[in-house]
Amino acid sequence: MTADDPVLSSVEERGGARVAHLVLNRPGARNAITIALAQGLRDALAVAADQADVVVIRGSGGHFCAGGDFHEVSRLRAEGPAALRTLFESFIGACDLIAELPVPVVAAVEGYAMAGGFELVQSVDIALVRDDAVLADNHANFGMIPGGGGSQRLPRIVGVPRALGHILTGDRLTGAQAAEWGIAYRSVPAASFEAELDGLVANLAGKDREALARIKALVRGGVRGSLADGLATEVENSLAHLAGERAGISRFTDRDRG
Template sequence: MSTVLTRFDDRADGRVATLTLNRPQARNAITVELARALHDGLAAAAETADVVVVRGAGGHFCAGGDFHEVSRLREQGPEALRPLFETFVGACELIATLPVPVVAVVEGYAMAGGFELLQSVDIAVVRDDAVLADNHANFGMIPGGGGSQRLPRIVGTPRALGHILLGDRLSGRDAVDWGLAWACAPAAELDALVERTVANLLGKDRDALARIKQLVRGGLHGTLTDGLAAELSSTLAHLGGERAGAGIDRFTGRTRS
């Protein structure tokens, strides 16, 4: 059985791809196989879908790296572990380059690598009673999926260091308060929140969403001056296109002949 299941949902206003991490017996813990399937599934889904949703099977998002896999690979030496981490980090990094929004739906556990995957997506929607943490230090380990770099950029250095060093758990509501997630909802309302989020994205101009994502993601790696220049260039290119022109006409009430 595949460790990542992909389902496409064709709607009147666009196509949604749902990728489900599918190791429910292990709370969707990350193996080399799952990391590779996630990377390939994301890349394939983005070719035809307008929105990509990532969630976990069995009531949990992802419990992090599979300890049995780590133990097995560790016996072969440190280099044997490289494919596990490089493949998972590659999947997380890929999300930033995709031209479509990637939405994580988080319930149950999102620990260690699962917490790092949440940090990588464009929009995270969480159950208010979800359990999230970078708990590597609790097991004498260190983040290996990007958490030491992404978390400080999202929540600031003092809060990130405090969280990673102490390994305390966060709720879904805490994640929203910290700026780690966009919105949360109780279990009975989570699917409705996900649907509203996806429908909102499908109602937007695809090119505009892609350009916004590219500007925000790219701006994090350069200076403010470089980012502003990129924004101006992208804005002019976008406004010169037919789709932007149609949007402006709708706003102004103008009808083109």
């Protein structure tokens, strides 16, 4: 890995846990998405899931991600649909992989998170955003349509009326509005953003990895199926987890005795 790679990856030890930091590294283009960045993100996510207990994605240069790189899209468009397909499928593959990883994936969102960057925010497990961040699916403003999952994920997160209103108008949202809509977990003032991010990561890193993996799989799988199937799966997972050696019942009983 070099400083010029489109995605930088590092792992730190924190309280006996490991935290992977993935940085979208095209600051001169506000971390706009190219094939190399999309493929680099997918590869880095796959490796990080084996190396760490929590993954944090953020952008370099004060912005999260401004969406697809216009120069790349123009070049691929001239080459034909097959070339463009590589860009879309590489990025969607990275976003889809997040749901399958057995560790929490956190987005630290500051500056612009537009188009594809906004779609990436919708794909993570937890998004922490600065109050003054700017988020939008602005494809329609450029005569384009979502290509990274926004037309499918956003309605599932905020509902059809709000999703259609937003995608069709391309209106911008602040970080605070994104949290109000349920797109982000929490919106934080700029002055306390890094401290809040550290606290969130420490919270996750201090929890049992297997428990977090089961919870994530239950929630992710449950929204794709029926309530009855989800409840049955939850019971089976609870029984299997409590039968394991790492289940945390002793923590509660020891605390209660104290």
